[in-house]
Amino acid sequence: MARFSDSLPVPAVLMFDWHGTLVDTSDAMFSAMEDMLPQLEELELVERLLPESKCMTAEDARLVRYIRVYRRLHPRILAERRVSRTDIFNAIFGDDRDARLIAHDAYNQCYRKYFGQVKPFQSGVYEYLVACKELGIRLAVATNRNREFLDTEIATVDDGRWQGLFDTTVCADDVTHYKPDPEVMLRALDNLGLAADQHAWYIGDSYVDMITAARAGVTRVFYNGACWDQDRIESWFSYRDTPHAILDSFEDLMDGLALLERGHPGALSGSVARLRPPAHPPPTPPEPRIEADWHPAVAKLIRPSVILFDWHATLVDTLDAMYHAVDDMLPEFHALALMNRMVAPEDSKTPEDARLVAYVREFAALHPKVKADRKISRTDIFEVLFGEDQEAKQIAHQAFNRHYRNHFGTVTPFEPRVSDMLAALRRHGIQVGLITNRDREFFEQELAAVEGDGWVHLFDTTVCGDDTPLRKPHPDQLQLAAANLEYPADPCVWYVGDSTTDIIAAKRAGMTGVFFNGAQWDLPWLNKIFPGTHQHPHKPDVVVNDFSEFWALVLACEVGPP
Numbered sequence: 255m256a257r258f259s260d261s262l263p264v265p266a267v268l269m270f271d272w273h274g275t276l277v278d279t280s281d282a283m284f285s286a287m288e289d290m291l292p293q294l295e296e297l298e299l300v301e302r303l304l305p306e307s308k309c310m311t312a313e314d315a316r317l318v319r320y321i322r323v324y325r326r327l328h329p330r331i332l333a334e335r336r337v338s339r340t341d342i343f344n345a346i347f348g349d350d351r352d353a354r355l356i357a358h359d360a361y362n363q364c365y366r367k368y369f370g371q372v373k374p375f376q377s378g379v380y381e382y383l384v385a386c387k388e389l390g391i392r393l394a395v396a397t398n399r400n401r402e403f404l405d406t407e408i409a410t411v412d413d414g415r416w417q418g419l420f421d422t423t424v425c426a427d428d429v430t431h432y433k434p435d436p437e438v439m440l441r442a443l444d445n446l447g448l449a450a451d452q453h454a455w456y457i458g459d460s461y462v463d464m465i466t467a468a469r470a471g472v473t474r475v476f477y478n479g480a481c482w483d484q485d486r487i488e489s490w491f492s493y494r495d496t497p498h499a500i501l502d503s504f505e506d507l508m509d510g511l512a513l514l515e516r517g518h519p520g521a522l523s524g525s526v527a528r529l530r531p532p533a534h535p536p537p538t539p540p541e542p543r544i545e546a547d548w549h550p551a552v553a554k555l556i557r558p559s560v561i562l563f564d565w566h567a568t569l570v571d572t573l574d575a576m577y578h579a580v581d582d583m584l585p586e587f588h589a590l591a592l593m594n595r596m597v598a599p600e601d602s603k604t605p606e607d608a609r610l611v612a613y614v615r616e617f618a619a620l621h622p623k624v625k626a627d628r629k630i631s632r633t634d635i636f637e638v639l640f641g642e643d644q645e646a647k648q649i650a651h652q653a654f655n656r657h658y659r660n661h662f663g664t665v666t667p668f669e670p671r672v673s674d675m676l677a678a679l680r681r682h683g684i685q686v687g688l689i690t691n692r693d694r695e696f697f698e699q700e701l702a703a704v705e706g707d708g709w710v711h712l713f714d715t716t717v718c719g720d721d722t723p724l725r726k727p728h729p730d731q732l733q734l735a736a737a738n739l740e741y742p743a744d745p746c747v748w749y750v751g752d753s754t755t756d757i758i759a760a761k762r763a764g765m766t767g768v769f770f771n772g773a774q775w776d777l778p779w780l781n782k783i784f785p786g787t788h789q790h791p792h793k794p795d796v797v798v799n800d801f802s803e804f805w806a807l808v809l810a811c812e813v814g815p816p
Contacts, residue, residue, distance in 0.1 A: 257484075257499060257500040258499045258500075258501075258506065258509065258510040258513060259498070259499065260513050260514060260516075260517045262452075262473060262498055262499060262510075262514060263452045263453050263473070264453070264514050264518050264521040264522065265391050265453060265454070265455040265473070266391070266392065266448055266453040266454060267391065267392040267393070267394055267421075267442075267443070267446060267448055267453075267454050267455070268386055268391055268392070268393055268394070268455050268457060269394040269395070269396045269439060269442055269443075269454065269455065269456045269457070269472070270393070270394065270395050270396070270456075270457050270458070271395075271396070271397060271456075271457065271458035271459060271460070271463050271477075272395055272397035272399050272404060272407075273338055273397070273399065274336075274338055274375065274458075274459035274460065274477075274479060274480070275375060275457060275458055275459045275463075275477045275479065276374070276375055276379055276383075276395070277372050277373065277374060277375050277379075277407065277411055278372070278373050278374070278375045279369070279371060279372045279407065280335045281368070281371045282365065282368035282369050282370070282371040282372070283338070283339060283365070283368075284327070284332060284335065285364075285367070285368045286339075286361055286364040286365040286367070286368050286369075287327060287339055287342070287361065287364075288326065288327065288626065289364040289367070290357070290360050290361045290363075290364045291321060291325045291326055291327065292325045292326075292625070292626050293360055294321070294325055295325070295574065297356055297357070297360055299347075299353055299356060299357060300322065302347060302350055302353040303318050303321065303322050303346050303347065304318055304345075304346055304347060304348040304350075305318075306318055306319060306670055307670070308348060309345070309348075310345070311489075314345040314346075316328065316800075317331070317342070317345055317346060318345070318346050319668075319669065320774070321346055322571070323567075323571045323573060323628070323668065323772070324573075324627070324628045324629060324773065325626070325628055326626065326627065326628065327342070328774060329543065329774045329775075329776060330543050330774070333540070333541070333542075333543035333776075334480070334540045334543065335540060336480035336482070336540065337460065338398075338459075338460055338462075339358075339361055339398075340398045340432065340433055340460065340462050341460050341461060341462050343357045343358065343361075344434065344462050351431070354432065355432070358398070358426070358432055362400050362403075365403060369403045369406065369407065370406060370407065370410055372407040372410055372411045373411065374411060374412060375479050375537065376479060376503060376504060376534065376535075376536065376537045377534040377535060378504060378505075378531060378532075378534030379504060380412050380415060380416060380419075381531035381534070382504040382505075382507065382508065382530075382531060382534075383416075383419055384419070384531075385508065385526075385529045385530050385531055386507075386511075387419070388523070388524055388529045389511065389522045389523055389524050389526065389529060390522055390523030390524070391522070392421045392446055392448075393419060393420045393421055394420055394421055394422045394423065394424070394442045394445075394446065395420050395422075395423040395424070395442075396423075396424050396433075396438040396439045396441075396442045396456065397423075397424070397425055397426070397438065398425075398426045398432050398433050398438070399425055399426065400425055400426055400427045401425040401427050401428060404423060404425050405423075408420075408423070421446060422442050422445040422446055423442075424438045424439075424441045424442045424445070425438070426438065428441060429441055433462055433463070433466040434462050434465045434466045434469065435466070435469070436450075436466050436467075436469040436470035436471075438466075439454075439456055439466060439467065439470040439472060440470055443470075443472075450470050450471045450472055451471060451472065452472065452473045453473075454470075454472040454473065455472065455473040455475050456470070456472050456473070456474060456475065457475040457476075457477050457501070457507075458475075458476070458477060459476070459477045459478070459479055459480060461490045461491070463476075464476055464490075464491060464495055464496075464497055465495050468494060468495040473498050473499075474495070474496075474497045474498050474499075475497060475498060475499045475500075475501060476497035476499070476500045476501070477501050478500055478501060478502050479502075479503075479537045480537075480539075480540070481502070481537060481538070481539035481540070484500075487500065502536050502537075503534075503535075503536035503537065504534070505533050505534060505536065506536075508526060508530040511526050512526040512527065512530075543776055544776050544777045544778060545776065545777065546771055546774075546775060546776060546777050546780050546797050546799065547777060547797075548769075548777075548780065548794065548796060548797035554795075555766065555795065555796060555807070555811055556745045556746050556766065556811070557746070557811045558684055558746060558747070558748040558766070558808065558811065559684065559685065559741060559746040559747070560684065560685045560686075560687065560735075560736065560739055560741050560746065560747040560748070561679060561684055561685075561686055561687070561747075561748045561749075561750060561808075562686075562687040562688065562689050562732060562735050562736075562747065562748065562749045562750070562765075563676075563686070563687070563688050563689070563749075563750045563751070564688075564689060564690065564749075564750065564751035564752060564753070564756050564770070565688055565689075565690035565692060565697065565700075566631060566690065566692065567631060567668065567752045567753075567772060567773075568668060568750060568751055568752045568756075568770045568772065569667070569668055569672055569676075569688070570665050570666060570667055570668055570672075570700070570704055571665070571666050571667070571668050572662065572664070572665050572700065573628050574661070574664065575658065575661035575662045575663070575664060576631070576632055576658070576661075577620075577625060577628065578657075578660075578661040579632070579654055579657040579658040579660070579661050579662075580620060580632055580635065580654065580657075581619070581620070581625075582657040582660070583650075583653045583654050583656070583657045584614060584618050584619050584620065585618045585619070586653055587614070587618050588618065590649055590650075590653060592639075592640075592646055592649060592650060593615060593618075595640060595643055595646040596611050596614070596615055596639050596640060596646075597611060597638075597639065597640065597641040597643075599611060599612060601641060602638070603638075603783075603785070603789075603790055604782055604783070607638045609621070610624060610635070610638055610639070611638065611639055614639060620635075629773040629775075630753075631691075631752070631753050631755070632651075632654055632691075633691045633725065633726060633727075633753065633755050634753045634754060634755050636650045636651065637727065637754075637755055644724065647725075651691070651719065651725065655693055655696070658696060659696075662696050662699070662700065663699070663700075663703065665700040665703055665704045666704070667704065667705060668772060669772075669800060669801050671801075672801060673705060673709055673712060675801050675804075675805055676709070676712040676713075677712060678805070679808070680712070680714075682808070684808075685714045685715075685739050685741070686712065686713055686714055687713055687714055687715040687716065687717070687735045687738070687739060688701075688713050688715070688716045688717070688735075689716075689717050689726070689731045689732055689735055689749065689751075689759075690716075690717075690718055690719065691718075691719040691725045691726055691731075691755075692718055692719055693718055693719050693720045694718040694719075694720055694721065697716070697718050701716070714738075714739055715735050715738040715739055716735075717731045717732075717734050717735045717738070718731075719731075721734065722734055726755045726756060726758075726759040727754075727755045727756075727758035727759045727762070728759065728762065729743070729759050729760075729762040729763035729764075731759070732747075732749055732759055732760065732763040732765060733763055736763075736765075743763045743764050743765060744764055744765070745764070745765060745766045746766075747763075747765040747766065748765065748766045748767075748768050749763070749765050749766070749767055749768065750768040750770050750798075750804065751767075751768075751769070751770060752769070752770045752771070752772055752773065754783050754784065754792075756769075757769055757784065757792055757793070757794045758792045761792040761793075762792070766795045766796075767792070767793075767794045767795050767796075768794065768795065768796050768797075768798060768804070768807075769784075769794035769796070769797045769798070770798060770804070771797050771798065771799045772799075772800070774799065780797065
């Protein structure tokens, strides 16, 4: 339902955002974003990501964390397709205008491959715009899109019939700064000879649009084409920048203009009732993402006496070094006689695994999508490639280690306050250990370097890949850790890890397997990688998406069932 006031001034001009308001270019936009984000390291933008503590919302903090670790958009954003690249860049770079400019320029380079995929955002947009024009209201577009893209998209959308519809258009490269700087709006008004006042309306679909309109001093109209909940919209704004009106569709815009017509007879050039087109349906909400929900009743989990953690991609992020080392070592597979030892495609667990094997066999490299996803560890890669061939995996691990020496050293907590969580577990009388396939020469340096003064004091035992004859997914390392703590390998020992390898090792050891879903896989994908078949029987006992969920789970087990 529209939220509209008859106290608004009659508009002399309707300025519109482009993507997400008038048109849908999501396919092209998200394709370009997925191409651009893996470039953050070479663009020297990783270090310029906004610290999570300075993010405006918890969701923004999670987005920054996800992009920092995986160089991809959070899967929920990809599923909902509700936010623009401008919103994303403002969320992850904050007030760092130079960083945002670099990101926009890199995005535009990628967008050239995809633009032209454009359609009206909702049915009847053109007819509603024509009606507004016949009412004597001037039309403008003020967008962060570059001119080369906007002009082509205007000429393309609706078979070209939008050409000549707008009295002026202003693009990001027509001015000096991107939104939220108000320059694009002020330039559009200047082109039309109009003042920047409440008779100029800006209609946009994002928080950034409303902030920009507030800075320009014009009427702010939020177009809720993405079907956000009212409470969600209200949570974004302060009283200084809250929208003057909220529209759920262009039909609502016509209702609002009819309301103003009754209060201001003669202010419009015609009758809204006569000129408005037949009603068109509003946008439909996006399909909900199927979230991972493998939380069993807490009573089914045994209170942990020992919690063992994986290292990489669970407690810490060392992805940059890991992928650089994998890139360096895969071309050696021919010389190492490993190409012919890879599993046959029919023996792969999933079609995705079979494609990974085929690509490595043909190109001696990871598929670009695997590197872009950054969601699979070297251990999982070797498991996919070599299956049960332990000797081949050992050769691969040794080759990886040679190259890892050239890259390792940078290590950051996977989430903020991980060390506080580890310390709190020990205060609760839970012994804490760490299991990693990393060799000890690397691990001990990383452990001593994380957060400056290291985490050595947080663990009662650590077991590395070269401490046992066999690495995960074999249970040797987990069993050794339990023995070090003089505790039996049973379900009172939890093993927390981010990979299928970790869960297989936990279940083979007879321990409780906690899958840390930092990569934010959805439920269909989790069911695919943990099929529970005779050939691949091992499934996690519980899935947690972050350490706040994990901590709540531990506390629930402390309290026990009601």
